[in-house]
Amino acid sequence: MEDGKVLITGAGGFLGSLLATHLAAQHRPEKLILLDHLSPPANPVPGARYVTGDIGDAKFLESVITEDVHSIYHLAALVSSGAEANYELGLRANIDGTRAIIQRCKDVGHCPRLVFTSSVAVYGPLPASVAGEDGGKHLTDSTTPYPQSSYGTQKLICELLISDATRKGFVDGRSIRLPTIVVRPGRPNTAASSFCSSIIREPLKGEAAVCPVDPNYPLFVQSPKTVVRNLMHAMSIKSLKESGRAITLPGLTTNAKEMVEALGAAGGDTKLVKWERDPTIEKIVYSWPGFVDTPFAKSLGFHVDRSIQDIVAAYIENNKSK
Numbered sequence: 001m002e003d004g005k006v007l008i009t010g011a012g013g014f015l016g017s018l019l020a021t022h023l024a025a026q027h028r029p030e031k032l033i034l035l036d037h038l039s040p041p042a043n044p045v046p047g048a049r050y051v052t053g054d055i056g057d058a059k060f061l062e063s064v065i066t067e068d069v070h071s072i073y074h075l076a077a078l079v080s081s082g083a084e085a086n087y088e089l090g091l092r093a094n095i096d097g098t099r100a101i102i103q104r105c106k107d108v109g110h111c112p113r114l115v116f117t118s119s120v121a122v123y124g125p126l127p128a129s130v131a132g133e134d135g136g137k138h139l140t141d142s143t144t145p146y147p148q149s150s151y152g153t154q155k156l157i158c159e160l161l162i163s164d165a166t167r168k169g170f171v172d173g174r175s176i177r178l179p180t181i182v183v184r185p186g187r188p189n190t191a192a193s194s195f196c197s198s199i200i201r202e203p204l205k206g207e208a209a210v211c212p213v214d215p216n217y218p219l220f221v222q223s224p225k226t227v228v229r230n231l232m233h234a235m236s237i238k239s240l241k242e243s244g245r246a247i248t249l250p251g252l253t254t255n256a257k258e259m260v261e262a263l264g265a266a267g268g269d270t271k272l273v274k275w276e277r278d279p280t281i282e283k284i285v286y287s288w289p290g291f292v293d294t295p296f297a298k299s300l301g302f303h304v305d306r307s308i309q310d311i312v313a314a315y316i317e318n319n320k321s322k
Contacts, residue, residue: 004070004112005031009055009101012036014184015117016075019228020045035064036076055097061104065112071235072171074101074116080284082190083151094154098161106170114171115234118159119178120220120248121152123289140293141248148287163245176234179222179251180288182259182308183315192284196221199256200263200312203272204319212278215257218290222251222304223311229303237300250294250304252311262312 006023010016011034020034029047034040040050053060055076065072076097083090098116105112122145147153155177162173184197195211196219202209222230230249264270294302305311 005033005066005068006071006073007033007035007065007069008073008075009035009097010074010076011050012038012041013075014186015181015224015227016073017041018224019073019075019231020048022228022232024048033064033069056092056100058100058103061100065101065104065108067108067110070110070112072101072105072112072114073231073235074098074114077117077155078151079189079191080119080121080149080151081192081194081281083154084149084192084284085190087150090150090154094151095157095161098158102161102165102170106165106168111169111172113235114162114173115231116158116162116173116175117178117231118155118175118246119152120180120251120292121149121288122147122156122159122177123292124148124152124287139289139291141296149284151284152287159246163242166245167242173245174234174237174240175246176231177246177248178227179220179249179292181224181227182221182311184224185315185319192281193219195281196256196259199260199273200268200315203263203268203270204266204316206269206272208272208274210274210276211256211260212276212281213256213285214277214282215260215275216255217286218253218255219259219285220251220253220288220290220292221308221311222249223314225314226303226305233300233302244296247297247300247302248292248294249302250297251292252305252308253291254308255290258308259312262309265309266312266316 008016024045032048035051078090078093124146159175165171166173180193180196182196183200188194198209199211260270260273
């Protein structure tokens, strides 16, 4: 970041806002360019530049990605259930936006470092040779992706585009496959995994929440704080081989039952969680891995949470006054 300006796409979202806050605290906020399709938030990062527009608009990007932008965090996306329900919008938000960013970097010709938030949704049903006791959801970060959702497919396409653009010298890319982020503050979004946060967040506010999947189904998660640390770490890595441009983060395997137990241990009302299975949500969630062995990410120094109890406790501590 010391060498130029930093652009965050999707900066108005939860993860983008959190990342911006951490970057501003460590560096000069005037170096931050925070882009989103929505108006700036009510509590902006002091000193940062906010821009509103469509990342798929090539003309718009001319004023955003300039020669002094050396680092790009590309977080903007239409998430899982949204991409599944609206195929065309998913293509535009998830693929066309990424293509436009790459094209603009190519036109400028300065090869910025690009961290792209992909997802473990790029994985899908696994061959019997790697099947585990949980029904085939064990895999390693070298397992060939085979997505079974529009969102996962679109993320994998973007990974390939970024890898090829890196090979061509347009960007210095690294695609970071995120586990499900737990616990997100705010309200539920269109992600199929949104319930993972709701079943902790809502009961802590005295509100009911619904778990739409088997309470024992394995879920691969990571806390917001750890995700932000890992995104910043990904940007700091100076050199990667072309074959290592897609990195699956080391997540924590848990399930909804354990999450609700952690909620209860922290003083939350577990009776507010309703167990009502939804086949539509289950179809998407069950296409994701519940466990990934990630030796590559660990060798690069990426971070992992210790337990779901720690994640819940951290959420409560961070939201005491909210």
